[in-house]
Amino acid sequence: MTTVSRRAALTPRQLTRAGDRLSFIYLERCTIHRDANAITAEDADGTTHIPSATIGTLLLGPGTRITHQAMSVLGECGAAVCWVGEHGVRYYASGRALTRSSALAEAQATQWANPRNRLTVARAMYRLRFPDDDPSAYTRKELLGHEGRRVKDCYRTQSLRTGIPWNGRRYTPGDFTSGDPVNQAITAAAQCMYGITHAVITAMGCSPALGFIHSGHELSFVLDVADLYKTEIGIPIAFDIAGEHEDDIGSHTRRALRDRINETSLLDRCVSDIQRLLLPETPHATALDDVHDTVTLHADGAHTVASGRNYAEANDADYLAEEAW
Structure with missing residues (x-):
């Protein structure tokens, strides 16, 4: 079977x-x-x-x-x-994953379970965000430090570009209006990106919880992937909106981000980036194109054998067996 x-x-x-x-x-x-x-x-x-x-x-x-x-x-x-949500900027629920293969889910679990591989993926994520910097020798602490400085530099750059004063990131969970307009716009942009990446990750059959930078939350991997596009797309749009609108910052930000996502084909890029991160040894990874609809059983020596068989009488390396059903 x-x-x-x-x-x-x-x-x-x-x-x-x-x-x-x-x-x-x-x-x-x-x-x-x-x-x-x-x-x-x-x-x-x-x-x-x-x-x-x-x-x-x-x-x-x-x-x-x-x-x-x-x-x-x-x-x-x-x-x-x-x-x-509107144009995919909020994620609410989903049905089945797009692929019948477990290749991406298993690759994510394998990469995540090994601390060395987990750090390698975290470095690859940093390289996607900041291609002019080589993180191959960075420790975890150094990665976080360099990432923090680059994000601060992005805030300052966008402040100079738009003329909007920047006094630091201020956000009170549950109180959207507590921040100034630019902080409100950044929060709205971040929520939109979480919705987009959550939908993509779920559709690809990956686990939203197994993160390589973030940890301990059911959306750790969602936060990882959303951050890939923070300094390139999210923060610049937030400063643009804060400079153009005084009221209804959240709605204006969501609509602007929606248009940018469509213009840049961000959904397709997100799929490609996730495949490249989880299957680095496979150029132009094609896990979503796996046409196999088969179930196998784990065997000794990291091998698999066909399912749907009764292995009670197995006595050699070939796992001679009879049909189970």
Whole structure:
């Protein structure tokens, strides 16, 4: 037995490869239903048909309703579904991961479980953020120190660029209005980035909790990945908004960040960065394109053997066995 269950669904070889899918589709203020093997999005302007097999991850924004039949066909086609805020800037919940393979989840756990590998990934994250600095010899303490100085430099640079006074990061959890306008904008931008990266990480089948820089929180890896784009995207946008608007800073920041995310194809970049970090030995990692829908069993010597068999009579290296079912 090579599949998890005997459900009547498309086999992996019948599915569209992840690389050929429309990575992310965002819908809002519509009703989503099923028409044969397509999903339909109906709103005031009419009905749009979307072939379900071409969807990598469906992001459901505000005002969406989805039927049981639509969820059924999405599940059969291996598409992930995430419930998000406006244009994906908040993450609320999700369905299954996009991939049926555990390759990325296992790679993340393997890298995380080894302290030396964990530090290597943390250095790689630093290098993605600051490519002009070589962190290969940095200790954990040095990494944190260099990162802190670079972020402070970013705040000062953006303050000089926009003419907005900067008196340090001030944020009281649970009290958004306690900070000045630029601090409010930075907080709003950070929350948006957490939502985006949370949706991507979940869709890829990774654990949001196993972080390489942050630790001890259910969203440690989300915080790690979101920080990759803080100084490049989040902080500059926050200063821009603080200089242009005096009221409703949060909403203006979310909309500006939404537009920048679409302009820069940040979702696709985020997927690529996570694959590169977790599978560094695989150029152009293709874990999401794994078409295998198989379950194996751990055996001795770090090997695996086929599942669905009874190994009670196994007496040699070949694990001679009979069918279990």
